[in-house]
Amino acid sequence: MSLLHVAVLLPFLYTILVPFFFKKIARVHTGWFVIVVPLLLFVYFLSQFPIQNSQAPIVRSVPWIPSAGIDFTLHLDGLSLLFTLIITGIGCLVVLYSIYYMSMKREALHNFYVYLLLFMGAMLGVVLSDNLMVLYVFWETTSVSSFLLIAYWYQRKNSRYGAQKAMLITVFGGFAMLLGFLMLGSMAGTFSIREIIGMRDVVTSHSLFIPAMLLVLLGAFTKSAQFPFHIWLPDAMEAPTPISSYLHSATMVKAGVYLVARVTPIFGGDMNWFWIITIGGTVTLFWGAFMAIRQTDLKALLAYSTISQLGLIMSLLGIGSLALNPSYSAQIDLFTGAMLAAIFHLFNHSIFKGCLFMVVGILDHETGTRDIRKLGGLMSLMPVSFTLTVIGGLSMAGLPPFSGFLSKEMFFTGVLSVSRTLDQWTVLLPIAAWIASIFTFVYSMILVFKTFTGNYHPDRLDKKPHEAPLGMLISPVILASLVVLVFFFPNLVSYSLLEPTLHSVFPNLLGPGESFSVKIKAWHGLNLELFMTIGIVIIGTLLFRTFKKWMDIYYNLPRKLTLNSFYDRGLAGAENLSSRITSFYMNGSLHSYLSYMFGFLIFVVGGAFVLQGAFGANPAGASPITLYEYILAASIAVLAGFVIFVQTRLTAIIAVGAVGYLVSLMLVIFRAPDLALTQLVVETITTALFLLCFYFLPKLKSETVRIRLRLVNLLISIGVGTVLTLIGISAHSSSQFKPIATYFEDAYKLTGAKNMVNAILVDFRAFDTMLESVVLFTAGIGVYTLIKLRKSRRGSR
Amino acid sequence: MEIVMTIIAGTLFTSGVYLILSKTLLRIILGLSLFTHGVHIMLMSINGLKKGAAPLLDEQAASYTDPVPQALILTSIVISFSLTAFSLVLAYRTYREHGTDNIEKLRGQDHE
Numbered sequence: 001m002s003l004l005h006v007a008v009l010l011p012f013l014y015t016i017l018v019p020f021f022f023k024k025i026a027r028v029h030t031g032w033f034v035i036v037v038p039l040l041l042f043v044y045f046l047s048q049f050p051i052q053n054s055q056a057p058i059v060r061s062v063p064w065i066p067s068a069g070i071d072f073t074l075h076l077d078g079l080s081l082l083f084t085l086i087i088t089g090i091g092c093l094v095v096l097y098s099i100y101y102m103s104m105k106r107e108a109l110h111n112f113y114v115y116l117l118l119f120m121g122a123m124l125g126v127v128l129s130d131n132l133m134v135l136y137v138f139w140e141t142t143s144v145s146s147f148l149l150i151a152y153w154y155q156r157k158n159s160r161y162g163a164q165k166a167m168l169i170t171v172f173g174g175f176a177m178l179l180g181f182l183m184l185g186s187m188a189g190t191f192s193i194r195e196i197i198g199m200r201d202v203v204t205s206h207s208l209f210i211p212a213m214l215l216v217l218l219g220a221f222t223k224s225a226q227f228p229f230h231i232w233l234p235d236a237m238e239a240p241t242p243i244s245s246y247l248h249s250a251t252m253v254k255a256g257v258y259l260v261a262r263v264t265p266i267f268g269g270d271m272n273w274f275w276i277i278t279i280g281g282t283v284t285l286f287w288g289a290f291m292a293i294r295q296t297d298l299k300a301l302l303a304y305s306t307i308s309q310l311g312l313i314m315s316l317l318g319i320g321s322l323a324l325n326p327s328y329s330a331q332i333d334l335f336t337g338a339m340l341a342a343i344f345h346l347f348n349h350s351i352f353k354g355c356l357f358m359v360v361g362i363l364d365h366e367t368g369t370r371d372i373r374k375l376g377g378l379m380s381l382m383p384v385s386f387t388l389t390v391i392g393g394l395s396m397a398g399l400p401p402f403s404g405f406l407s408k409e410m411f412f413t414g415v416l417s418v419s420r421t422l423d424q425w426t427v428l429l430p431i432a433a434w435i436a437s438i439f440t441f442v443y444s445m446i447l448v449f450k451t452f453t454g455n456y457h458p459d460r461l462d463k464k465p466h467e468a469p470l471g472m473l474i475s476p477v478i479l480a481s482l483v484v485l486v487f488f489f490p491n492l493v494s495y496s497l498l499e500p501t502l503h504s505v506f507p508n509l510l511g512p513g514e515s516f517s518v519k520i521k522a523w524h525g526l527n528l529e530l531f532m533t534i535g536i537v538i539i540g541t542l543l544f545r546t547f548k549k550w551m552d553i554y555y556n557l558p559r560k561l562t563l564n565s566f567y568d569r570g571l572a573g574a575e576n577l578s579s580r581i582t583s584f585y586m587n588g589s590l591h592s593y594l595s596y597m598f599g600f601l602i603f604v605v606g607g608a609f610v611l612q613g614a615f616g617a618n619p620a621g622a623s624p625i626t627l628y629e630y631i632l633a634a635s636i637a638v639l640a641g642f643v644i645f646v647q648t649r650l651t652a653i654i655a656v657g658a659v660g661y662l663v664s665l666m667l668v669i670f671r672a673p674d675l676a677l678t679q680l681v682v683e684t685i686t687t688a689l690f691l692l693c694f695y696f697l698p699k700l701k702s703e704t705v706r707i708r709l710r711l712v713n714l715l716i717s718i719g720v721g722t723v724l725t726l727i728g729i730s731a732h733s734s735s736q737f738k739p740i741a742t743y744f745e746d747a748y749k750l751t752g753a754k755n756m757v758n759a760i761l762v763d764f765r766a767f768d769t770m771l772e773s774v775v776l777f778t779a780g781i782g783v784y785t786l787i788k789l790r791k792s793r794r795g796s797r
Numbered sequence: 798m799e800i801v802m803t804i805i806a807g808t809l810f811t812s813g814v815y816l817i818l819s820k821t822l823l824r825i826i827l828g829l830s831l832f833t834h835g836v837h838i839m840l841m842s843i844n845g846l847k848k849g850a851a852p853l854l855d856e857q858a859a860s861y862t863d864p865v866p867q868a869l870i871l872t873s874i875v876i877s878f879s880l881t882a883f884s885l886v887l888a889y890r891t892y893r894e895h896g897t898d899n900i901e902k903l904r905g906q907d908h909e
Contacts (some may be wrong), residue, residue: 053804061884150883181847219802220835258823289832303801340888379831428881517819587904588904589900589901589902589904590900590903591818591820591901594817594818595818598814598818617800619800621845622798622799622800622845623845623846623847623848624798625798625800625801629798630801633801633802636805636808636834637804637805637807637808637809640808640809640811640812640813640831641808643812643816643827643831644815644816649823652823652824652827653827655829656830656831657833659809659831660830660834663834663837663838666802666838667837667841668844669847670841670846670847670862671847671849671850671852671862672841672851672862672867672870673849673853674867674871675837675870675871675874676865677874678871678874679874680872682875682878685878685882686830686878686882687880689881689882689885690885693885693886693888693889696889697822697888697889697892697898698825698898713815713818713819714815716814716815716818717810717812717814717815717818718811720810720811720814721807721808721810721811721814722807724806724807724810724835724839725803725804725806725807725810727899728803728806728807728842728843729799729800729803729838731843732799732800732803732842732843732844732845739844739863739865740865741861741863741864741865744852744864745854745861747854748854754853754854754855755853755854756852756853756854756861756864757852757864757867757868759864759873760864760865760868761868761871761872763863765868769872772872772875772876775876775879776875776876776878776879778879779880779882779883780879782883782886782887783882783883783886786883786886786889786890787886787889787890789890792901
């Protein structure tokens with residue numbers, strides 16, 4: 001157990017205290033106690049910096065299930081550190097913001113913060129685990145905590161719908177990813193990511209390489225809301241805004257990006273990997289940006305924008321992975337540059353999108369609505385929020401002087417380098433990226449100007465808007481100033497954060513002593529990238545001005561063909577199908593259930609018996625049998641068969657009683673006098689009981705059962721009888737071990753009893769006998785109660 | 798003799814199962830009763846029959862029958878007795894409450 005393990009487990013352990021803070025110290029907002037955790041962790045991870053620059057990752061291991069090759073190994077390198085800082089840093093700001101956003105009096109804060117901490121710990125676990133299985137456990141824990149947080153206002157139907165959708169889609173991907181991990185594990189013989197990277201040659205030449213890749217990507221794409229799995233993210237906006245800002249833009253949805261970056265040393269360089277990620281990312285980028293424009297809910301707009309930006313990062317990861325392909329070693333600088341852009345944009349997106357979500361939360365909080373159609377003209381009323389939106393929005397649109405500009409330019413460089421290196425048709429990539437960027441510009445403008453400029457409609461708002469309290473503004477202000485700061489001093493982050501991250505994504509690319517060139521400049525001459533940005537501004541402004549004229553295209557999309565209706569119909573169909581299947585076999589009939597059990601006995605037990613070739617009859621050691629015993633045995637069999645055909649109660653009861661008496665005679669022959677006596681007594685009482693009930697129970701009707709069913713019953717019973725008989729004969733014929741009977745011949749010495757059976761019952765196995773009496777006693781109480789029970793509530797029906 | 802007795806146990810199983818699969822509560826209980834008899838006979842047979850004197854030390858015999866299955870069966874007899882008694886009363890009560898002893902008519906209601 002190391003400090004690193006403590007860091008991951010701290011949020012989990014702290015959840016135990018949260019309810020006490022909420023219940024016992026009700027005067028102080030619970031958030032003030034919770035903020036301690038991310039703050040401590042942030043400082044702790046910040047203190048790891050010097051170690052990062054020496055390129056040696058910290059590895060700490062605790063054995064967990066060594067027999068299955070699963071160790072709780074944590075591994076802190078540049079990539080993990082970047083994520084831990086985002087998780088804990090933004091975590092601090094989000095908790096601080098939530099203290100003002102979540103009302104102390106009305107909300108179930110203990111639930112909220114327990115889920116939040118649960119998520120924080122799980123997310124730290126995802127980015128720090130070295131073992132794939134441990135990573136998977138944390139990965140699903142983030143899905144579960146996300147589910148809980150989306151459904152935080154579980155009274156609302158939409159919250160439950162969104163939570164279920166997010167859960168189904170991400171857990172589906174998670175299962176696929178688990179399969180992929182298992183394949184990786186079987187290829188490499190280990191679950192440790194570092195060791196698998198070391199065995200890259202074995203893995204890439206294996207036949208499971210492509211399936212494993214596809215499955216892992218499925219996990220990453222569902223988690224990071226890539227097309228066509230993105231549909232859960234807009235519905236996840238039902239969560240409280242601090243959560244949308246934290247989980248659904250800054251951290252959890254980046255888990256897929258993290259995973260892709262983490263396994264790039266394994267899969268990167270493969271052309272399938274490149275095409276799937278690049279094309280998937282570009283399509284997501286385009287579709288997200290296109291759909292964001294039509295949204296009227298500010299949070300939905302930001303959700304689609306997040307989808308789009310995640311697509312952008314994804315496609316850059318795909319392009320960057322080409323650096324590992326030996327055929328493109330000449331363009332290696334271009335592709336590592338794309339990877340750098342991916343990492344940089346990931347960082348930028350976390351800060352500007354976090355800021356924007358918080359501002360939208362403020363708008364919602366202060367005006368009572370997030371509907372663009374109702375908002376407008378708030379600039380003079382909420383000047384600080386306006387400034388923050390401008391900073392975040394323009395950074396999102398990729399304009400200077402904001403950090404988004406830098407990574408957007410680097411993104412253009414990346415896609416252009418692909419089209420310059422690969423086939424002709426890949427020129428589509430920069431074109432798609434450029435058009436998507438125009439849409440991005442348009443929705444950023446909508447976000448800024450439709451909300452804050454134009455006419456002010458106080459009549460459409462529930463509340464009288466005013467600027468948010470200071471505490472609520474602190475977090476977005478910090479993020480917004482980071483946005484500006486990074487633009488002017490990009491190399492503050494590039495050498496400290498981005499370069500070590502690049503090292504962990506490409507661990508084997510550099511020789512000793514070399515380093516990646518990570519110098520980021522705002523001005524890089526009058527090149528194509530700059531002209532692309534200028535084009536975006538011009539065309540984007542035109543489109544924004546004429547928005548009303550062309551927005552009709554959105555309403556011409558057929559409703560039935562959307563992915564959401566596909567999901568809804570699929571879900572309804574699956575529910576319908578499973579309920580039909582269930583009611584088919586769970587039909588409430590005792591007869592069916594018993595048939596299943598007996599069928600199981602016949603097919604599974606009997607089948608195993610046959611397959612094992614276990615049958616053996618060895619009459620050698622058998623005892624001789626006399627004529628009298630033959631007659632006794634035959635009478636039992638005949639009477640047993642007779643009961644089946646009897647139509648009157650009395651005859652049936654007497655026949656069964658006769659079988660019982662014959663069995664007790666048999667027990668005399670078997671040298672079991674105690675059993676014979678007991679059986680005799682019990683049989684007498686039982687027959688008396690039967691006859692007593694006979695008085696009350698109705699006459700046996702000849703059962704009107706269809707002949708087919710009767711045949712099935714007969715087959716089942718013959719099957720059961722045969723299987724058990726064969727097993728009995730074989731068991732008798734092969735005695736594997738010496739009987740322990742001789743031990744009990746010392747019964748007198750050991751217990752002072754001359755009757756061995758009695759000695760076993762009351763001495764050797766006395767507890768069994770005691771519990772047997774308990775059973776008898778319980779049955780007695782049951783009988784008594786059932787007889788006395790006179791449906792006392794009969795009148796209440 | 799063991800093989801013969803095992804086959805007899807098999808016939809008891811067969812008719813027991815057939816009765817258990819029928820619709821009438823009384824038949825089901827009778828079937829259970831027959832099934833337990835089968836189990837007892839089979840347990841004895843698997844171990845070997847008539848391999849010496851009854852397990853009473855007073856007999857002073859050279860060898861005794863294995864007492865372990867006998868102890869097992871003794872327990873089983875008592876338990877199956879309580880089971881039979883309970884199910885009989887349950888059947889009686891069911892009939893009084895619901896006016897039928899046909900289990901196909903005693904299906905539960907759907908919850909949904």
